[in-house]
Amino acid sequence: MKTIAIIPARGGSKRLPEKNIQFLGELPLLVHSILYAQENKDIIDEVYVSTDNLDIKKIALQFDAKVIDRPDSISGDLEPTVTALKHVLESIESNVGNVVLLQATNPFRPKELLKDAFKMFKDNNFDSLFTVSRNHQKFGKIKNNRFEPFNYAIGQRSQDLEPLFSENGLLYITKADLIHENIIISENAFPFEVNHIFAQVDIDNPDDLDYARYLYHKK
Template sequence: MVKKFKYLPIIPARAGSQRLAGKNMRLLGGMPLIGHSISFAKANSLRNIVVTTNDAEVSNYAQQEGVGVIERPDHLAGDREPTITAVQHALEQQEQEYNAIILLQPTNPLRPKNLLQKALKEFEEGNYDSLMTVSKSDKKLGRIVNNSFIPFNYEIGQRSQDMEPLYYENGLLYIIKTEVIKEGKILGEKNCPFFVNHPFAEIDIDTLTDFKKAEAYLKADFE
């Protein structure tokens, strides 16, 4: 595929994870967690890959991998700081102009091999402002109110196959026009929910349990 746009791949990897200390450099299949996103970007022939981080260990690793590093200021690296501010900061540091950014989160290290090329094709042909990957949820969800379970997306006794289809944001990939980023948004008005039906979409690492699940999925060698 010949890309119409010039893309900047950004990998955000701040220090200080509260639930899984040092997770960005924790080895998954013999490679640091962040290395999987770097490897995915390289495998898809992406250029000018940058990691935005306030973690010296992550910075050193990224440089060893030949990847650009943006030193993220501490005020943009807090627990409650949204990803958009780090992406905006990284974009502001670039000397070149880009049409869109490709956001690869280290916490989603496992991605289908052909994901990016299919997503870019959809993004460009549909002339979208942004693209996010989603997957279908078959779970019967509800609320607990006054110690009672109140179904949310189904009725008691309803078969799963008869439920209205619902989808969740899986975090595997985001593509966003730079004009949207400059407006302080991650998703634009014309946003593409790009459906991904793959076991890797279940992996989003925040805890040790998530990490162990990722190890198992990596060993399973899903196509």
């Protein structure tokens, strides 16, 4: 059974217009994820871009990705990502066993990340896997104009905090059967830890893009 990569990239974006085709270095944002998938041909059999936008479609085809035209009915701001993934699976004839979700807004990934994550996924027969990063910040809530610590006690050293982790969006691996059930991250999903500066890049607004461009030229 095949393992395919799906890159959802709709046209609408309010905080950063035309987000998925903004240039990052010499390439549109979307293309960084397409090339990453293509560099892992030993794992990924086919690369699909799901989009409702003609300009995105042209760019994806230019870089040899397959394009699935996403209907307007599942392209709204509030539509969950899994809907696009499920639509791709329902639109192709390939016998797909696993889906690798690559978000265009997370363009930087450590070179060996997919190789290492996929080996963990296969060796342990997980039904899904997603990347997380450890957070070393001191979090709290503000109630009635007072700050209430959430994950620490006032005066506690940062290095003594109980570890907290966040979903960083670098990649997701899920069995296709789960996608058909509208699930990307299952209850038993394995959290694959990635503590790398690339995990801090998630482009949703102009400041995020500026930071990504800074890292691109720096790294």
